[in-house]
Amino acid sequence: GQNIDQPTEMTATEGAIVQINCTYQTSGFNGLFWYQQHAGEAPTFLSYNVLDGLEEKGRFSSFLSRSKGYSYLLLKELQMKDSASYLCAVMRDDKIIFGKGTRLHILP
């Protein structure tokens, strides 16, 4: 089976840094995705980690530790448009399974 846990909601201030954690327990692990989803819109791809370590892409970075079943998404220099849900998803065998998502609120 699989279990993907992430905080339900987080709040941060514009210009700050926020880290969204995700822990997972799954068989057949083949990588971890992060998606962003604005209210009423489709999820959009942010990152994909297969190997341990940090992947940086502009203001967003994603980290993976396979031995700990742990990932985080780091968002720097927060902007109001970053207010959205952030979905952690694992590639189990060869299908993508999502967590419940973390709703991030940005305060001015």
Add this chain to the structure above:
Amino acid sequence: DTGVSQDPRHKITKRGQNVTFRCDPISEHNRLYWYRQTLGQGPEFLTYFQNEAQLEKSRLLSDRFSAERPKGSFSTLEIQRTEQGDSAMYLCASSLDGGAEAFFGQGTRLTVV
């Protein structure tokens, strides 16, 4: 190609009616997923295809749900005898292959009254 497209965008139906949704994936993508999403939740896996072969169907899905991808291109998701609990956003996604990022369509919002 403009991405994954889904039709219709919205559907309101009476309880007990059958509905069918269509998904057109990105043209060269051979992997196609269907998900269901309710408010405040992440996308829930329903089923997926590799070309025309349906590889897995979620155990959470009742027999009222069926999906096809007859020629390995577009896919349809049918719900028979709809119930109010079926009200949700139905999302389709496609990827080049397993292990690759999936691109989502805008979804079909189903309301069962």
